[in-house]
Amino acid sequence: MRASISSLSVLVTGVSALQIPLLSSSEQAPVQPAGDYHGEKPLVNSSALQDLISGDKLFARAEQLYEIAKLSQEKWPTRVIGSAGHDGTLSYIYETILALGNYYEISNQSFPAVSGNIYESRLVLGDEVPKSASPFGLTPPTRNKEPVHGTVILVNNEGCELGDFPSSVKGNIAFVKRGTCPFGTKSEHAGVRGAAAVVVYDLGSKDGIGGTLGTPSPNHVATFGIGSEDAKPILKKIKNKNYVDAIAYIDAEVKQIATTNIIAQTTFGDPDNCVMLGAHSDSVAEGPGINDDGSGSISLLEVASQLTKFNVSNCVRFGWWAGEEEGLLGSDYYVASLPEVENKKIRLFMDYDMMASPNFAYQIYNATNAANPNGSEELRDLYIDWYNDQELNYTFIPFDGRSDYDGFIRHGIPGGGIATGAEGVKTKEEAEQFGGKAGDWYDPCYHQLCDDLSNVNVTAWVVNTKLIAHSVATYARSFKGFPERTDSVAATEYTKGVKYHGSKMFI
Structure with a gap:
């Protein structure tokens, strides 16, 4: 025909x-x-x-x-x-x-x-700007394309199950270890739990992660990746029960x-x-x-x-x-x-x-x-x-x-x-x-x-x-x-x- x-x-x-x-x-x-x-x-x-x-x-x-x-x-x-x-x-x-x-x-x-475009981004963890921080491909922006503030909340295991995310992640910044499931899954679980943003850390690389969230989900939230040198000091503070605040900002478009x-x-x-x-x-x-x-x-x-x-x-x-x-x-x-x-x-x-x-x-x-x-x-x-x-x-x-x-x-x-x-x-x-x-x-x-x-x-x-x-x-x-x-x-x-x-x- x-x-x-x-x-x-x-x-x-x-x-x-x-x-x-x-x-x-x-x-x-x-x-x-x-x-x-x-x-x-x-x-x-x-x-x-x-x-x-x-x-x-x-x-x-x-x-x-x-x-x-x-x-x-x-x-x-x-x-x-x-x-x-x-x-x-x-x-x-x-x-x-x-x-x-x-x-x-x-x-x-x-x-x-x-198609995804990232126009501007910034991540601050505590009083440091992680050198290895980079937003993931196909990430949505932060709420209203404005900076979001919150406490860094360590997620259990690798964030591959919804139950790995504690209720305290709501309105805060989820801190998730890179592992066996897709980054998009971690971001989606964080979004369902009400997190304002996600930081995925990779202990196997000091240079960060050139990652993508893959197929968009309405539950995805603004997501960054960082490497081991930036992640280890944060993990140490959290495990010592020290408070770590964060500011995350992404201006992005997914269409x-x-x-x-x-x-x-x-x-x-x-x-x-x-x-x-x-x-x-x-x-x-x-x-x-x-x-x-x-x-x-x-x-x-x-x-x-x-x-x-x-x-x-x-x-x-x-x-x-x-x-x-x-x-x-x-x-x-x-x-x-x-x-x-x-x-x-x-x-x-x-x-x-x-x-x-x-x-x-x-x-x-x-x-x-x-x-x-x-x-x-x-x-x-x-x-x-x-x-x-x-x-x-x-x-x-x-x-x-x-x-x-x-x-x-x-x-x-x-x-x-x-x-x-x-x-x-x-x-x-x-x-x-x-x-x-x-x-x-x-x-x-x-x-x-x-x-x-x-x-x-x-x-x-x-x-x-x-x-x-x-x-x-x-x-x-x-x-x-x-x-x-x-x-x-x-x-x-x-x-x-x-x-x-x-x-x-x-x-």
Whole structure:
């Protein structure tokens, strides 16, 4: 059934006016005429596809993406969901794929997303301002967006049960230990008990917690996280039965908006055996996100464009996810919406998030069949073999829920991916392996305004885009030797060990 089409139009500096038809999640864009019949094209070959990847082409696309981010210039360039910059990004992706003719079918999946912004915050415990204090993602503001005053009340156990919160927490500041249940659960219990605010302390980290409350609840209250060095003096005073007062203030907004995933699938190749790969189309509110994840989005666009020169045996499906920075919203929604029969058609999912960090390391997610759906380890080994063939060093990083593979793994789909590093610190050994500066972040501009055109390492970007091309070509050509899909039961070992959901911890 053809969708009724409404359009979102944007004008990009140096780019013609773009339009993105907003279709339902199950409907396709009209098919455009193509040049060659698919059967006349050669079967995709890894080396040939890799040879078509060019740093100049990647960077030219980055320049366009940065101009699009400037559409949000009323504050600063950004591509956060709900902004003109993200709307423009969706238009750019859609128009780029549409221009490739009938090689791809395009579908747009609109979904409700939660967007949170924190404008100002402050926490005072006793007579100290904790250096490690930071508000959690998706926290509500303090009452009337004004400072609240109260006594620090130590919560029993880890606050995972409503009964852990004493009645004295009402109107005061709940002081809760980080533990085995989500931060959102602790905040919700505190809200039910009438607390004015919550402070979650982490005795395992002196630097505090980069956490999120996750799915909003009407019972959530303003919530901060602090590290061990700030928490220990407070705990000592409370256990000595000394009174500790507190002031908490958060000016924040949590709202629901509509945004869109874009899916492009080859119109030929075995539709029951799909190679799927994805990147996220959005940035954080603080900057334009040219590396995170403009680099991955552009790599996918370039591989999708060059793939049109070839035939494929298995269908290839590209996904550009919205709302990753708010907690993997787009990819979660996509996978959760798949009927069982459609889930089984995805043989594997490959995640490509941050391909060009300036102080890069070649990182492979350490996905194993023991902890993840069967086939994840074979994908990991494909990356290992390619880096070895190129005589390039690589390192393993945890498969811990920090990017859009999370929903696929939880729904039983084998997965993995590569990255070049975010806010992690490069070690001396890694500097010897990859160059760059030990002691600095892999991406010194991670989630900042300076994640612009100067924040990409084109050498690393080309290398990893060639590896993306290799992964696509390998499985688009044949799944010989790759495990068959069995069931879609989530990997229990994975779910037990994951504490991240996107860039923020939720436990």
